[in-house]
Amino acid sequence: MSTRLGAAVAALLSLLLTMLILPAAPAHAAAGLRVSGTRIVEANGNAFVMRGVSHAHTWYTGQTGAFAHIKALRANTVRVVLSGGRWPANGASDVATIVSLCRQNRLICVLENHDTTGYGEQSGAYTLDQAVDYWNSVKSALTGTEDFIIVNIGNEPIGNNNPSSWTSATVDAITRMRGLGFQHLLMVDAPNWGQDWQFVMRDNAQRVADADPQDNTVFSVHMYGVYDTAAEITAYLDAFRTAGLPLVIGEFGHNHSDGDPDEDTIMAQAQSRGIGYIGWSWSGNGGGVEYLDMVNDFDPASLTSWGERIFNGANGIGQTSREATYFGGGGTDTTAPTTPGTPSAAAITSSGATLTWAASTDSGGSGLAGYDVYREQGGNDTLLGQSVTTSVTLTGLSPSTQYQVYVRARDGAGNQSGNSPAATFTTTSGGGDGGGCTAAGTVQTQWSGGYVVQPVTVTNGGTSGITGWTVTFTLPAGHSLAGSWNASVSVSGQTVTARNAAYNGTLSAGGSTSFGFQVTRPTGNTATVSSYTCTAS
Template structure:
């Protein structure tokens, strides 16, 4: 059995330097939990994950991806982190958590260093992953309503002797987290590069579930070439349903080097049976699996065929995702995110007029879009593009025409005076080459109407 080819990372970019916090009052019950074989919120509302994996540990500067993933209608982002054995360590969890919170996303945090242990020589153990989580305990305190701890990605390869230790190693890691005081919903990945083709997770899931003193563990299978027929998909997932055990498809794609997964059945069966799925992955893939990018070069305006399928296709994210009620979303209706055309757009949807840069010299243009909207609130996205010459900084200004306000922002220094708003670049996104683009986002409020302003951009 061929193993899954791992994503390759790029040099880490500068970390997000400033983010404002969106605070949600604590619920009486402790956060996300398992009830009756399903994941529910503290108030008992069913949670069906519809999400996208984001390779954060290799692309730490791509913080705008959280807002862009939310704009697809996704209710979940699975964030790739490093424990320090191979990548990282990821010590920016406060930033990551607040990006999830401000973008109203269920946040699945996973340690990627464990991938293929026993077959991949550099891989970390689940015990090492547990140590990382315990070191980050303070950063995760109070996040049980919207954060899931995915202990380690694909924690065993195909080495039969080593992968057979999955039940004990997984139970021990869960026990360490509980002993350290974690009350989060825990997610555990299958062995055999996540695909469990030897059925080690399937046949030992009840034992592992019972080892959790809180009975608050959800199982995650990754579906690639092993799951290339409808019968294999429905049998595997159906056995968990019959056993009353919680299961999600924690990764899947439309194609892979080890075979052609049946993504249509994955998406239709999970939708029919209330099972979550998280697609791999937003952008940045390498090592021969670049076709698994949903968008090209982290640009949400450039959907790939895979991105078009999982986001806009039948049983896709936009059609089936429901926001967590804890964020104020309506769990019985789809998000109010604007639906783009099914073909790949060449410009971002729902944009305000683009300013025309003056001829010659340094210049920039800007577009303004409402990425998501709910009663009394909305998420804005602003894109800045350099003109025919490189620029070293930018300032965007606009005046809200309908009394809107900005409450939180990221990837820009945003100030307001009445209805006038000024946004200036951060230290890490001011330098843009000719024609290059960056983006920043914000959470705002509106009342009555939410008419787009017409922004202007000044370059330096």
């Protein structure tokens, strides 16, 4: 054997030995966000739990400020409605803008193609195969975004007709997406308009998961009227946990035309299990489900009751959301905001007050996310309100009661400032032997030149009955009262005074009644009446 040949043999033996010793490379490795058992994790292995809302971008392309507003209310995720042509199309340049907004607002973004909604039952719906064509057409805008973009292939892709076709259609869509080179975490919605009440997704999820060569698909159920009991919710979530498959609640609401979802259980179970949820939706709903708007007319300072619930309620976004570590959350930013200024109380009534304070600053990189207002009461302080600005209007306070309140700032990473100096104020007595009343209005419908507020609910918050009430509110500049009902109304300048009618002034403790009114406004003006003061007699 020559020296050269001996060296070659030695090199070959060394290479073979190295191959035996070193572990084999995985056959596939997902980039960025990925599935790990029942969880979603980031590239660094940190668990990520979605806490977010949907935003109907395809119908409201001018409302790009929604991304910052959603982030300011502490969401870590936004699900963005896109279309390939069933509605106004969102091409690659538009998608690139969305990607930029997601990045700069430190949001994980679930991009979904809405064209497939109700296929087989709703006229004009696209197939999942057509949805994949759309994703291919905008692929250039998504290259390299795997750390913060999730692709939801098609929204509610099968209606209630032939839901069994979902399995093969979804397998084919995933296979095509991977063949086209998409490395993203993929999300697939259930049939039955997303609610899976026939359990096609539940019973075939393993087959669909196995079709992804990257093992990087998460399943999404939409919980509306089908999920109106705790038993139904927990049973469905249990099935995926038992199967060891990842699930998110990709849509849900507090009410729906098909029933009354149990949002309290949905949110509590999601929190206890570490499951993501995405509420529907930020603003702009129509077709009879306007009550699913979280803010009125895209105004982040005008939360609806649904918005208050999902952002500020128990197990809500404000309490449970954690920013993705990719953007600096989860401990990278440990610098707390500065302490806010002492709050100042004004517009004090028997049941509320408006507070203002000097702003905090944040140097940790996550940016100010908002403020929390607490009642100082021994060692068990109570959260009274939350705000993304330096003011808040408190409601539901008790008459003739002294309140000491302080403000605390929080940033996008969840750090909190110290407590501001406390402010002290006392609510007025109201009327009706310690009674008092509150009033809250809902914008029922609106158009470019006006809106209707119905109902304005008047509630006796006291411990004894009242025999009358007066509600005052201020019309925005340029607005005029066009009509009213169930109240005696007078107008002085922009101030409106509504007194009870003969038949609805007497309210027992805890009782309520309502009235309504219509307003005209200059075309293009989007303001509405936002606050009310109630006095009992």
